[in-house]
Amino acid sequence: MLMLEERKQIVAYGKLLKSSGLTNGTSGNLSILNKEKGLIAISPSGICYDLVKPEDVVIINRNGKVIDGYCKPSSELDLHASIYKTKSGAGSIVHTHSMYCTVFASLNIPLRAVHYLIANTGSDNVPVAGYEPYGSKELAAKVSGLMAKNQAVLMANHGMICSGGSIEEAINIAQTCEWVAELQWRCLCIGKPDVLSSEQINIVLEKFKSYGQNDADDTGPKGYSA
């Protein structure tokens, strides 16, 4: 079976998306790029994460054309393919309708640096891409434009999407975004949060390079767990 390892990861991390509360039912989707083959393993459309098997995962090329698999791929395959084209470091993409991110996406309010952990996204904010219908090429164009400079983006009246060098990193960023979104919401309930400056976040980004087991010279995934 083509890209069996990536198919297994899509199954395992899809279950994690659901069990960690980042998604429910069949909403959201995830993909992994195999750079050597130039092919993408993407979750199938409309199958509950608990029921997806490796053979249900669909393999597409960088243009979104189905190469292997009998299921229909995620309705957001253009979105995933467009981001891999514009973001050279992306090895995996995770898209969710997680509640607190979707609240801010629906208010058209970016996530701000209410906590230093937003640096896990590589930036001091998570911007909002304007609304376009799900599965549309217009949505793919708007989101991939913003993703060129960000690892995470909110999608107006829809949800959030993020990329990582690996599926582990992408899931970690999705979890961080949801946590920061909930914190921002809670702060706004009782006052005006003190937002950290981009200079303060840049210092955090430097510190992340040597956090935990990371090498000080490692410029790859930050690997900071929220």
Ligand SMILES: [Zn+2]
């Ligand atoms: Zn969606």
